Each structure stands twice: as structure tokens, then as C-alpha cells.
Amino acid sequence: MTEMRTGAGGAGGLARTCVRRQYQILTAACVLGVFIVYLVYHNDYVRDPIWSHAQGARIRNNSNRTSIPPRLRPMTGSDHGKWMDVWPEFSVHLLNHAGFKETCLPKDTELSIAGIPEFMKGWAKVADKKCKDLYDRFTSIYIVEKRFGNVKMPKPFEPKVRGWLGNKEELFNELFHQEIIHMVNTYTRETTVFNPLRDKRPVTKPKESEEDYIKRITEESRDTCDFCRFQNFTAEHTFGRLETKLSFTASNIFKLDTLHAVVTMKDHDPISWNFEQFMDMMQLTVKWLEKAHTNDPSAVYPAIIWDLLPKSGSSQLHPHDQVFLSPNRYQGES
Structure with a gap:
């Protein structure tokens, strides 16, 4: 998720910064994990199907004839020793x-x-x-x-x-x-x-500390950042854009699915965001999924990707997640 690593800076101040950033990112990752579990099993637009014990069976909702993920039930005493999903x-x-x-x-x-x-x-x-x-x-x-x-x-x-x-x-x-x-x-x-x-391979000490590297690429990208001027330099879905004081949505210009959005913090700094900003982005993600589902009721499989910083694969330094809502399966499943 992130390219932050400890031990490369050498200075005590940098070490404290790295630990603080790692704690921040770890906390966010934990919250994101709980959020995704909630999203998959407890969102309103994924209805509760009758569970089938058939291995790999697809449960269909008769109201929209779309495969939806079953909500797994707890194991009971009578299930002990059985292989069940x-x-x-x-x-x-x-x-x-x-x-x-x-x-x-x-x-x-x-x-x-x-x-x-x-x-x-x-x-x-x-x-x-x-x-x-x-x-x-x-x-x-x-x-x-x-x-x-x-x-x-x-x-x-x-x-x-x-x-x-x-x-x-x-x-x-x-x-x-x-x-x-x-x-x-x-x-x-x-x-x-x-x-x-x-x-066991020795790690070569970089010429530039992590702190200096992030500061440099943050400032270098600020003036040309599309997300910092999102009203004029990002696309939106035909059903509109969502926006709060801290976050906004946009349509990914190079789509991987019909419903493919980016949900973005308004602050450009990739690592100095706080818990309030993170939760605002996550809550706006849920609102976008709800709006996307209203626009296309057959789309019921949500997925979220968050790449932070260039070496993790992010093409934009500005913090954002990518969110999908698909009608047939989760992203990456066959």
C-alpha cells in the first residue's frame, strides 16, 4: 500500500517521523480492513440470500437476477467436524x-x-x-x-x-x-x-532520506496536480459528482469497469492526512457506492484499491482510493 520504509534516514528525527507515519498508515489500514468487511457483508444493497451448502454455488436474487455474495453464517455444534463453507x-x-x-x-x-x-x-x-x-x-x-x-x-x-x-x-x-x-x-x-x-542482502543507504524524498515529490507535483483543481481537471459520472468539505469523487478517465471512480482527499499531502480526513474519504466512498447502485441496481459487488505513493503503483501523488461496483463478481475474481 505504501512505499514508506524505516531505517533509511539515519537521523533520530527521521526515525521518529517514520514511526509516526507507519503508525498512522497501520491504523488507517486496520480501519480500512474493517470497513471492507463491513462493506461486503453488511451494506444495504447486498440482500441476505438463503445460504446454499453447495460448494462454490452462486446464489441468485430473483428481484434483479444478479449473482450476489452469500452472507456466511456462524458454525453451530452440529457442524463440528464437517467441511462446510x-x-x-x-x-x-x-x-x-x-x-x-x-x-x-x-x-x-x-x-x-x-x-x-x-x-x-x-x-x-x-x-x-x-x-x-x-x-x-x-x-x-x-x-x-x-x-x-x-x-x-x-x-x-x-x-x-x-x-x-x-x-x-x-x-x-x-x-x-x-x-x-x-x-x-x-x-x-x-x-x-x-x-x-x-x-539478508545489505541495503544501500539512499542518497536522500525518506522525509526529504516525500517533501520534494509533494512540492514538485503540487502545481500540476489535477486533483488539486478537480472541478476543471477531473471527469465525473453521468449521474454526477459527490463532494464534502474534505473529499470529492470523480470518474476514472481510463476505466477498468463501467462503475469505476476515484474518491479523493482535497489535501494534496500524501502522508499528513489525519483520521478525520481518512474517515471522510471512506464515508464518501460508501455514499458513492450507494449512488452507483441506485443508478444500476444490478451492480452489487464492491471493491476498493488504495495505492499510496509512486512506488506502490499510484500514478497520482495526491491521496485517493479507487472504487468499483460490478454486476457479476468482485474485481480480480473469475
């Missing part, structure tokens, strides 16, 4: 970090990305009921795979590669037999890949 019953009895490590893992277990495949083996053998239940839940969702990648290289290439690894011999030797960790979510079919060796 339902959320498990909410539990607050899971172990905390210290309790998990002490109870569920062998002593001296390495808690790291690289150590996941090994501590999974130890975790599987623990007899404690809570640990076993937690293990069963984890493995019902995720598959963890450990793979290896071997390379050979020509001699002229070696000095350059050694330089990339900080001329550390142990890292250079590790290069020829690399461990690769794949974690697969079997429900979403998403895969996350870790190569621990990549994390």
Missing part, C-alpha cells in the same frame, strides 16, 4: 504469542519465516488440545512448502554478485542452494513466496 464460531481463547511458543512448539524453535516448515513439523506432534485445534485450523487454510533453488554462475559474474551480498562469504555460499518458502491460501488461491536469502 461457513465461518467458524468466534473464539477468544486462542493462545497469545508467548503461550503459543511455550505450549505448542519444541524448545529453542526458531520463529522466523525460514523456520516455518520446521516448526510446523514440531507443532504437528504436540498433544495439547488447544495447540492441536489451532494447528488443524491453520492447516485447513494454509499449505506450507519448502523448496530449493540451485544456481551456477560464470566467474566474471561472481564479483558483482558478491558486492550485492556485501562481500559476505557465508551469504555467497548460501546462494548456490537457496531455501524458498511457499505459503498457499487454499481458499483464496493466493500464494506468498519468501526467499530468506533476499532478506
Whole structure:
């Protein structure tokens, strides 16, 4: 979501700034996550269908003949041990970090990305009921795979590669037999890949601090920013534009769907926004979705994207989210 990283500035003031910005962005991300869950399962325009237990079944609303996402019901006692497309019953009895490590893992277990495949083996053998239940839940969702990648290289290439690894011999030797960790979510079919060796590469200190970089690109983009002059330099949907004191909507000029908008803060600074500005943008996003649905009742699948700063893929520095409302499926689903 953001290109902010710690440790590159060096100065104490910058470190405090980075921590403050990271806390701000983390808080916003948490609120955004809760907001999206609310949006998907509790918005007024997605009606409550009768649940079907058929794996992958599409529930249809007879009033508009459009596939709509089912609202999952809690698991009951009679469901125990069955494979069903339902959320498990909410539990607050899971172990905390210290309790998990002490109870569920062998002593001296390495808690790291690289150590996941090994501590999974130890975790599987623990007899404690809570640990076993937690293990069963984890493995019902995720598959963890450990793979290896071997390379050979020509001699002229070696000095350059050694330089990339900080001329550390142990890292250079590790290069020829690399461990690769794949974690697969079997429900979403998403895969996350870790190569621990990549994390060990020395990071070159940038010539410009994060704080100076953001200040510079903010000022450089201010005078030519279309969002700062949105009345004359942004498009709008045929059903109109929404605007508050702090935010406004616009139609994305290069659309990815029929109903594709940007919801934008009025302040140009990409990271100095506060909680009030963030919530105003989120609330205006909901209002736009409601208006878009009124304009096209068949559109019931909302999706939100927020890319912040250029290196995360944002073409405009000015803070904004992109929002979609589709008739057939969520964005990215097949």
C-alpha cells in the first residue's frame, strides 16, 4: 500500500517521523480492513440470500437476477467436524504469542519465516488440545512448502554478485542452494513466496532520506496536480459528482469497469492526512457506492484499491482510493 520504509534516514528525527507515519498508515489500514468487511457483508444493497451448502454455488436474487455474495453464517455444534463453507464460531481463547511458543512448539524453535516448515513439523506432534485445534485450523487454510533453488554462475559474474551480498562469504555460499518458502491460501488461491536469502542482502543507504524524498515529490507535483483543481481537471459520472468539505469523487478517465471512480482527499499531502480526513474519504466512498447502485441496481459487488505513493503503483501523488461496483463478481475474481 505504501512505499514508506524505516531505517533509511539515519537521523533520530527521521526515525521518529517514520514511526509516526507507519503508525498512522497501520491504523488507517486496520480501519480500512474493517470497513471492507463491513462493506461486503453488511451494506444495504447486498440482500441476505438463503445460504446454499453447495460448494462454490452462486446464489441468485430473483428481484434483479444478479449473482450476489452469500452472507456466511456462524458454525453451530452440529457442524463440528464437517467441511462446510461457513465461518467458524468466534473464539477468544486462542493462545497469545508467548503461550503459543511455550505450549505448542519444541524448545529453542526458531520463529522466523525460514523456520516455518520446521516448526510446523514440531507443532504437528504436540498433544495439547488447544495447540492441536489451532494447528488443524491453520492447516485447513494454509499449505506450507519448502523448496530449493540451485544456481551456477560464470566467474566474471561472481564479483558483482558478491558486492550485492556485501562481500559476505557465508551469504555467497548460501546462494548456490537457496531455501524458498511457499505459503498457499487454499481458499483464496493466493500464494506468498519468501526467499530468506533476499532478506539478508545489505541495503544501500539512499542518497536522500525518506522525509526529504516525500517533501520534494509533494512540492514538485503540487502545481500540476489535477486533483488539486478537480472541478476543471477531473471527469465525473453521468449521474454526477459527490463532494464534502474534505473529499470529492470523480470518474476514472481510463476505466477498468463501467462503475469505476476515484474518491479523493482535497489535501494534496500524501502522508499528513489525519483520521478525520481518512474517515471522510471512506464515508464518501460508501455514499458513492450507494449512488452507483441506485443508478444500476444490478451492480452489487464492491471493491476498493488504495495505492499510496509512486512506488506502490499510484500514478497520482495526491491521496485517493479507487472504487468499483460490478454486476457479476468482485474485481480480480473469475
